[in-house]
Amino acid sequence: MIGAMLSEAWQAMHANRMRTFLTMLGMVIGVGAVIMMLAIGQGVQQKVAASIASMGSNLFIILSGSTTSGGARMGSGAVPTLTVSDAQALEELPGIAAVAPAQPGTAQLVYGPNNWSTQVYGTTPSYLTVRDWTMASGANFTDSDVRSATRVALLGQTVVQNLFGSEDPIGKTIRIKNSPYVVLGVLGAKGQSLDGRDQDDTVIVPVTTAQRKLFGSQFAGSVRFIMAQAVSADAMPAAEKAMNELLRQRHHIRNGEDDDFSVRNLTAMANTAAETTQVLSLMLGAIASISLLVGGIGIMNIMLVSVTERTREIGIRMAIGACGRDVLLQFLLEAIIISIIGCFIGVLLGIGGALVVEKVTGLGVVVTVMSIVLAFSVAAAVGIFFGWYPARKASRLKPIDALRFQ
Amino acid sequence: MSETAATAVMPVIRIEHLYKEYLTGAGAVPVLHELDVTVMPGEFVAIMGPSGSGKSTFMNILGCLDVATRGSYWLNGRDVNQQSSDELAHLRNQVIGFVFQGFNLLPRASLEDNVALPLIYRGVKRAERLARAYEMLEKVGLGQYRYSRPNQISGGQQQRVAIARALVNQPKLILADEPTGNLDTHTSQEIMALFTELNQRDGITVVLVTHEADIAGYAQRLVRLTDGNIVYDGPVEHAAEHLESTA
Ligand SMILES: Nc1ncnc2c1ncn2[C@@H]1O[C@H](COP(=O)(O)OP(=O)(O)O)[C@@H](O)[C@H]1O
Ligand SMILES: [Mg+2]
Numbered sequence: 001m002i003g004a005m006l007s008e009a010w011q012a013m014h015a016n017r018m019r020t021f022l023t024m025l026g027m028v029i030g031v032g033a034v035i036m037m038l039a040i041g042q043g044v045q046q047k048v049a050a051s052i053a054s055m056g057s058n059l060f061i062i063l064s065g066s067t068t069s070g071g072a073r074m075g076s077g078a079v080p081t082l083t084v085s086d087a088q089a090l091e092e093l094p095g096i097a098a099v100a101p102a103q104p105g106t107a108q109l110v111y112g113p114n115n116w117s118t119q120v121y122g123t124t125p126s127y128l129t130v131r132d133w134t135m136a137s138g139a140n141f142t143d144s145d146v147r148s149a150t151r152v153a154l155l156g157q158t159v160v161q162n163l164f165g166s167e168d169p170i171g172k173t174i175r176i177k178n179s180p181y182v183v184l185g186v187l188g189a190k191g192q193s194l195d196g197r198d199q200d201d202t203v204i205v206p207v208t209t210a211q212r213k214l215f216g217s218q219f220a221g222s223v224r225f226i227m228a229q230a231v232s233a234d235a236m237p238a239a240e241k242a243m244n245e246l247l248r249q250r251h252h253i254r255n256g257e258d259d260d261f262s263v264r265n266l267t268a269m270a271n272t273a274a275e276t277t278q279v280l281s282l283m284l285g286a287i288a289s290i291s292l293l294v295g296g297i298g299i300m301n302i303m304l305v306s307v308t309e310r311t312r313e314i315g316i317r318m319a320i321g322a323c324g325r326d327v328l329l330q331f332l333l334e335a336i337i338i339s340i341i342g343c344f345i346g347v348l349l350g351i352g353g354a355l356v357v358e359k360v361t362g363l364g365v366v367v368t369v370m371s372i373v374l375a376f377s378v379a380a381a382v383g384i385f386f387g388w389y390p391a392r393k394a395s396r397l398k399p400i401d402a403l404r405f406q
Numbered sequence: 407m408s409e410t411a412a413t414a415v416m417p418v419i420r421i422e423h424l425y426k427e428y429l430t431g432a433g434a435v436p437v438l439h440e441l442d443v444t445v446m447p448g449e450f451v452a453i454m455g456p457s458g459s460g461k462s463t464f465m466n467i468l469g470c471l472d473v474a475t476r477g478s479y480w481l482n483g484r485d486v487n488q489q490s491s492d493e494l495a496h497l498r499n500q501v502i503g504f505v506f507q508g509f510n511l512l513p514r515a516s517l518e519d520n521v522a523l524p525l526i527y528r529g530v531k532r533a534e535r536l537a538r539a540y541e542m543l544e545k546v547g548l549g550q551y552r553y554s555r556p557n558q559i560s561g562g563q564q565q566r567v568a569i570a571r572a573l574v575n576q577p578k579l580i581l582a583d584e585p586t587g588n589l590d591t592h593t594s595q596e597i598m599a600l601f602t603e604l605n606q607r608d609g610i611t612v613v614l615v616t617h618e619a620d621i622a623g624y625a626q627r628l629v630r631l632t633d634g635n636i637v638y639d640g641p642v643e644h645a646a647e648h649l650e651s652t653a
Pocket of ligand 1: 437455459460462
């Protein structure tokens, strides 16, 4: 019975190839759009997740500045109010696992005939701990390097590529702002940060070296920011409060006065960013779903036309013994076949489209089994839902009315 | 099935006080007035009457395609008014074979598929469907055209296919509304010979509507309708004055 109905449905669709194709097209585009949008959304989400993971966990950044000088408030980081000893004090707080002060600046690097301009961070060995950063080769510098402000450097992958190519940089001497620095180690790859910067395009030197020899500092021991890692996510709120209190006390800020620093919970900000992308990719999917809905309405339209056009045929079938259920099933089956085949093509097209997007934009895309299952079940549901009304209309015809229909 | 003496004489069609009116913009128009007809198994009945006298309306009710406004109809002992629409579909499928003036074949399907169509609704397996369809096509002399489409054969041949389709479920009753209305005289005679053979050899009850006296002449019994009333119901032989063609 079902076999016979399937082949009849196929015949009917075959007899109206062009119409079947156009009906299917609505479904193909709808499903293709959903698959593609979900793939792009997933890709963005994964990228954000990777960036967050590369940032380090349970992370705070304490920016200096935001002081009021002569009534004009200065932006964060504009005035260096933080010091290395602030960082050391913060490290003693309960709930804080590691702290690293940082004094960044831009500098020209030269090795042999190659040169490269990049961001140089003066910091302490614990910077790598705070950022969850591993060494690809060589070794981190030590506290004694910080104490004596030695000219040593750790290079990010991008810097290595641009200065050394395939040469091993460990132990080589590069010039930063024309002074020689010995390369101690190469950092592991981290990829892009949340704001799209290449985190591997960086050089790390002892903070004292940066302050005294490379960039100087506004007053002895000042740094632009401090990074701090809490022992756990749960410890973050208490740690944030404790750090604020400690720094206010150390900076002699009285009650009612504005802070000359600001503590930011980077992990919370990153999570917000992740949530935003999640909402965004959901919205992409939702917008694409509308085209699926339009495709479904297309199916209903065509099925209604088809029922009207084939009223006589329905009458003939009823006259020779088809009951309402048989007619209902026949038209429903056609709608479902159209939507499922349309969906199948749509999935292929969606995956293809996602791959093209990946090729053209370089944006990673991720087609998940989940999204395919989702698209398939939605398509089947749309087929049943929008096929139901015309099919039921057909099945409710009275035989004589159907036969008389011209 | 137990064929008792009582069921052996049960009428195929029993109609009492059958009344039908159509609702039109101008109100209710009566078309059939209180008809009483009984048809016994094995009878060959011709229904004649002028155009508009209600012949088709009557046949459609007999074929369970339409329902009467009032009155009773027992088909093969079953009260048609008591049947659900599914049960009516079942009766159309199993008890009745309906043959239309315009053949009513499905244009897209092969002759074989057309003939096999009623079997789909009985859940017969494909192989058996096609075997039985072929058997029926052979019976009406069109076995070699099994894979053709309706538009590839003549009108007379199409009507034979329609008859084969009506026969495929071995019905008790064949209802034919002007089956030769679209055919030339020679072809009409061939079709009537086929109906006669089905009636006499296979014992199938045949009720057919016709305009033409010589077509009615193939039947044993004549029912003549005028304005929705039966004005004659008796043997064809004694009905000379009722036999003139009405075309
Ligand atoms: N669906 C309908 N609605 C209204 N009137 C109808 C309908 N079908 C038939 N009639 C009318 O009923 C009468 C009988 O029609 P019909 O049964 O087709 O007659 P016949 O087959 O004898 O020519 C005619 O007057 C016709 O106009
Ligand atoms: Mg008629």
